[in-house]
Amino acid sequence: MSTLSEAVGPAEPTDTPPRGLWRQGLTVFCENRLALVGLGLFVLLAGVSFLGPLVYQTDQVHTDLASVHLAPGEQGHLLGTDGVGYDQLGRLMLGGQTSIIVGLAAGVLATIVGTLLGAIAGFFGGWVDAAVMRVVDAMMSIPSLFLFMLLAAIVTPSAPMLILIIGAFAWLGPARLVRGEALTLRSREYVQAMRGMGGTGGRAVRRHIIPNAIGTVIVNATFQVADAILYVAYLSFLGLGIPPPAANWGGMLSDGLADTYSGHWWLLYPPGIAIILIVLAFNFIGDGLRDAFEVRLRRR
Amino acid sequence: MTSRFPGRALRGAVAAAATIALGAGLVGCGDNSGSSKDGGSQGKDTVTVAFRTPNWILPISAPGFTQGENAIFGQALYRSLYQYRLDGTAQYNIDPERSMAEPPQVSDDGRTLTITLKDNSWSDGTPITTRDIQFWYDLVTANKDKWASYRAGGFPDNVDEWSIKDEKTFSITTTEVYNTAWFVDNQLNRITPLPQHAWDKDSATADVSDLASSPEGAKKVFDFLIAASKDPKTYDSNELWQVTSGAWKLEKYVPNGEVTLAAEPNYSGTDKPKLSKVVLRPFTSDDAEFNVLRAGDIDYGYVPAANMSQTSYLESKGYTVSPWYGWSITYLQLNYNNPKSGVLFEQPYLRQSLQMLIDQPTISKVIWSDTAAPTCGPVPAKPGTNTDTAGCVYSFDPAKAKELLESHGWKVTPDGQTTCQSPGTGPNQCGEGIAAGTPLEFTVTSQTGFAATTKMFAEIKSQMAKLGIQLTIKEVPDSVAVTPTCEPTEASCSWDMSFFGSQGSWYYPAFASGERLFATDAPVNLGSYSNPEADKLIEATQFAGDESALTAYNDFLAKDLPVLWMPNPVYQVSAYRSGLQGVEPQDPMNLMYFQDWSWK
Numbered sequence: 001m002s003t004l005s006e007a008v009g010p011a012e013p014t015d016t017p018p019r020g021l022w023r024q025g026l027t028v029f030c031e032n033r034l035a036l037v038g039l040g041l042f043v044l045l046a047g048v049s050f051l052g053p054l055v056y057q058t059d060q061v062h063t064d065l066a067s068v069h070l071a072p073g074e075q076g077h078l079l080g081t082d083g084v085g086y087d088q089l090g091r092l093m094l095g096g097q098t099s100i101i102v103g104l105a106a107g108v109l110a111t112i113v114g115t116l117l118g119a120i121a122g123f124f125g126g127w128v129d130a131a132v133m134r135v136v137d138a139m140m141s142i143p144s145l146f147l148f149m150l151l152a153a154i155v156t157p158s159a160p161m162l163i164l165i166i167g168a169f170a171w172l173g174p175a176r177l178v179r180g181e182a183l184t185l186r187s188r189e190y191v192q193a194m195r196g197m198g199g200t201g202g203r204a205v206r207r208h209i210i211p212n213a214i215g216t217v218i219v220n221a222t223f224q225v226a227d228a229i230l231y232v233a234y235l236s237f238l239g240l241g242i243p244p245p246a247a248n249w250g251g252m253l254s255d256g257l258a259d260t261y262s263g264h265w266w267l268l269y270p271p272g273i274a275i276i277l278i279v280l281a282f283n284f285i286g287d288g289l290r291d292a293f294e295v296r297l298r299r300r
Numbered sequence: 301m302t303s304r305f306p307g308r309a310l311r312g313a314v315a316a317a318a319t320i321a322l323g324a325g326l327v328g329c330g331d332n333s334g335s336s337k338d339g340g341s342q343g344k345d346t347v348t349v350a351f352r353t354p355n356w357i358l359p360i361s362a363p364g365f366t367q368g369e370n371a372i373f374g375q376a377l378y379r380s381l382y383q384y385r386l387d388g389t390a391q392y393n394i395d396p397e398r399s400m401a402e403p404p405q406v407s408d409d410g411r412t413l414t415i416t417l418k419d420n421s422w423s424d425g426t427p428i429t430t431r432d433i434q435f436w437y438d439l440v441t442a443n444k445d446k447w448a449s450y451r452a453g454g455f456p457d458n459v460d461e462w463s464i465k466d467e468k469t470f471s472i473t474t475t476e477v478y479n480t481a482w483f484v485d486n487q488l489n490r491i492t493p494l495p496q497h498a499w500d501k502d503s504a505t506a507d508v509s510d511l512a513s514s515p516e517g518a519k520k521v522f523d524f525l526i527a528a529s530k531d532p533k534t535y536d537s538n539e540l541w542q543v544t545s546g547a548w549k550l551e552k553y554v555p556n557g558e559v560t561l562a563a564e565p566n567y568s569g570t571d572k573p574k575l576s577k578v579v580l581r582p583f584t585s586d587d588a589e590f591n592v593l594r595a596g597d598i599d600y601g602y603v604p605a606a607n608m609s610q611t612s613y614l615e616s617k618g619y620t621v622s623p624w625y626g627w628s629i630t631y632l633q634l635n636y637n638n639p640k641s642g643v644l645f646e647q648p649y650l651r652q653s654l655q656m657l658i659d660q661p662t663i664s665k666v667i668w669s670d671t672a673a674p675t676c677g678p679v680p681a682k683p684g685t686n687t688d689t690a691g692c693v694y695s696f697d698p699a700k701a702k703e704l705l706e707s708h709g710w711k712v713t714p715d716g717q718t719t720c721q722s723p724g725t726g727p728n729q730c731g732e733g734i735a736a737g738t739p740l741e742f743t744v745t746s747q748t749g750f751a752a753t754t755k756m757f758a759e760i761k762s763q764m765a766k767l768g769i770q771l772t773i774k775e776v777p778d779s780v781a782v783t784p785t786c787e788p789t790e791a792s793c794s795w796d797m798s799f800f801g802s803q804g805s806w807y808y809p810a811f812a813s814g815e816r817l818f819a820t821d822a823p824v825n826l827g828s829y830s831n832p833e834a835d836k837l838i839e840a841t842q843f844a845g846d847e848s849a850l851t852a853y854n855d856f857l858a859k860d861l862p863v864l865w866m867p868n869p870v871y872q873v874s875a876y877r878s879g880l881q882g883v884e885p886q887d888p889m890n891l892m893y894f895q896d897w898s899w900k
């Protein structure tokens with residue numbers, strides 16, 4: 001659990017950090033080469049996924065059983081075709097869109113919900129804290145993947161549904177982290193002063209607790225996104241992903257594994273490598289952001 | 301700062317990396333070889349078979365225990381009165397060599413069948429007589445509500461008189477004059493002689509008596525036997541199961557584990573076992589089974605559909621790969637009772653249009669890797685014979701399907717949403733109960749875990765989208781469980797289409813009549829299809845004296861489309877060591893006769 005604020009002394013009672021701090025943080029982030037590599041990877045993968053189809057146009061709606069399992073380069077298919085004739089490169093782009101959109105949206109949703117509930121629980125304490133944290137403890141005691149699988153089996157998976165399902169269970173981590181921050185921040189003098197002047201609890205949470213925990217929140221959000229992308233991949237790998245003609249990298253990897261023994265390597269490597277790269281990218285970015293928000297590291 | 305997230309995410313990335321690395325290794329080793337290519341096992345007298353652990357031993361079926369492995373296991377220990385084969389050479393499809401009785405003699409009025417037992421004995425040397433048949437009859441008639449094969453109006457309700465003539469002869473008089481082929485194939489197939497001299501008691505310590513001859517006593521005996529059968533851990537030690545009539549005896553049984561069958565030295569049938577032992581080995585998944593098969597550690601297994609490309613590799617390792625065709629049909633069930641889509645399915649032209657958008661030959665060839673064949677109607681084609689839709693009423697024809705929709709008042713919007721433009725009941729209108737603007741959109745409830753099924757529905761969805769028919773595919777572990785027979789007012793009736801045919805939707809007994817599938821209110825008529833003409837034709841198959849009734853029934857339903865006919869996959873693609881003889885032909889009715897197997 002972070003003890004960032006205790007290590008550096010009381011934070012300034014300010015709504016927005018001075019511009020210099022952001023610039024300093026950016027400098028530290030840029031000094032982290034892996035973070036820049038991660039950012040570059042993300043931009044590259046997102047660019048290929050979202051802008052690629054404008055350049056490399058393929059039919060990802062209609063199957064073509066006359067063109068299944070074509071090898072890379074055959075009949076103009078740069079990365080070959082899959083088991084129902086979809087162009088594999090076009091499918092990677094389509095799958096990337098789903099994986100990135102669902103991952104980002106679920107990660108952001110989990111972060112927002114977790115941050116709000118964690119801040120409220122930590123700041124108000126008492127029965128509010130007890131109630132929220134018991135819910136968190138109870139839900140954390142169940143392996144989240146099983147819950148996802150159960151829900152995905154009950155409802156028809158779609159991108160919005162996956163975002164909701166993953167977001168509904170992934171907020172537990174951020175809630176715990178932010179609650180810890182809030183427990184520390186609520187006893188700070190500036191918060192006490194604001195309350196003494198008649199400020200409400202809601203204002204304290206909105207204007208002081210959350211803004212001062214923003215570093216932890218943002219860093220955690222990057223890992224949430226990486227986690228969410230992996231969850232989408234897991235669910236699709238288990239056959240509980242979004243049905244065709246939609247695609248995502250996890251589902252493509254699962255399909256590719258069925259072809260493991262057939263020598264159709266182009267169905268296995270590209271989605272697997274894409275998943276590795278996007279998850280690594282977010283992890284590197286998260287590490288860089290952690291350095292940027294960690295004041296002690298700025299002195300190195 | 302510490303967080304569980306980066307570690308977990310990184311572990312996930314590592315797992316993904318490991319997955320493709322493993323895949324890389326496997327892709328790379330796809331062509332290696334080097335082990336024995338003879339496929340034989342010289343000197344062996346044992347065979348190891350990939351086989352799910354059976355969990356029922358009593359040769360009277362019970363609800364929840366009707367899985368195929370139980371039937372095979374049961375037949376190895378307790379032979380049915382009649383065995384069947386579908387090669388067209390035998391009267392009533394009765395296998396004369398394996399059956400324990402001669403084919404029935406039918407009286408002039410067609411109501412009485414007289415059956416004479418052959419000379420056979422139990423494993424303890426006691427002769428098998430009509431007393432053992434009577435014992436079985438007493439048990440099932442007194443406990444028919446607990447018997448999985450019972451259907452109201454069927455056996456034994458349709459038996460007017462049951463008469464034992466002597467130790468070797470008994471007769472059955474039916475309530476009506478049934479088609480003998482139907483009665484022999486679909487009713488007499490349930491009779492299994494049971495060892496009255498060993499089982500007619502209500503506890504392990506009681507003496508054997510004639511307890512089952514009274515209905516009350518029969519209930520007690522039945523309960524005792526059922527309880528013993530529900531205790532798998534005692535299968536290889538319980539004295540009850542030591543007295544058998546089959547070619548095999550149970551040597552070792554591990555619940556949820558391996559089962560060993562040993563040749564029964566006192567077996568009285570003519571098809572004596574040639575091997576001394578058969579080891580039935582279960583696997584937790586298709587992948588686990590295939591990995592062991594690939595490593596050459598089992599003598600008989602199966603190739604999952606996703607690994608069909610490995611056929612040549614397995615053959616190079618000394619295996620023979622052979623599809624196991626079933627006496628089955630495969631279809632997409634339509635829910636006529638769905639309050640929204642039911643009115644659409646009621647329109648024959650719409651069913652015809654949907655059927656014409658299913659390219660059965662290409663799906664069978666490309667997606668099922670030639671391990672499926674088109675279904676054209678309710679009566680299966682001879683196993684392994686049909687490869688195209690030449691005999692089908694409706695073959696793949698998107699242009700005709702479009703024309704059919706447009707001629708019935710639908711505005712076809714390719715890759716959009718087709719809607720009803722001309723509501724009404726006229727010949728050029730959408731049909732009764734279909735409002736203007738009604739879209740053609742359906743949800744298919746399909747099965748998880750079958751890659752070929754997923755691809756097949758991707759293809760069908762694509763074809764339908766070209767005519768603006770929107771399909772949503774929902775995969776669930778058990779599609780039958782969530783698409784029950786229902787009334788329009790029930791919440792469970794919201795399903796549109798259901799598919800449960802990844803290994804065939806329905807396996808018939810020897811006589812492929814449709815009284816359980818397509819008759820009004822039939823037990824497996826999940827979609828509540830009802831057509832008085834079909835009912836008449838189905839009933840006729842049970843009473844007509846020749847094959848013409850079956851042909852008429854097939855022709856009518858092939859045209860009327862109570863369901864959408866789909867590619868019919870094989871039961872499994874078997875792979876067995878080339879040195880293993882007697883595996884072929886594989887029984888289309890899903891039994892295995894290990895006594896025919898031997899090593900070269």
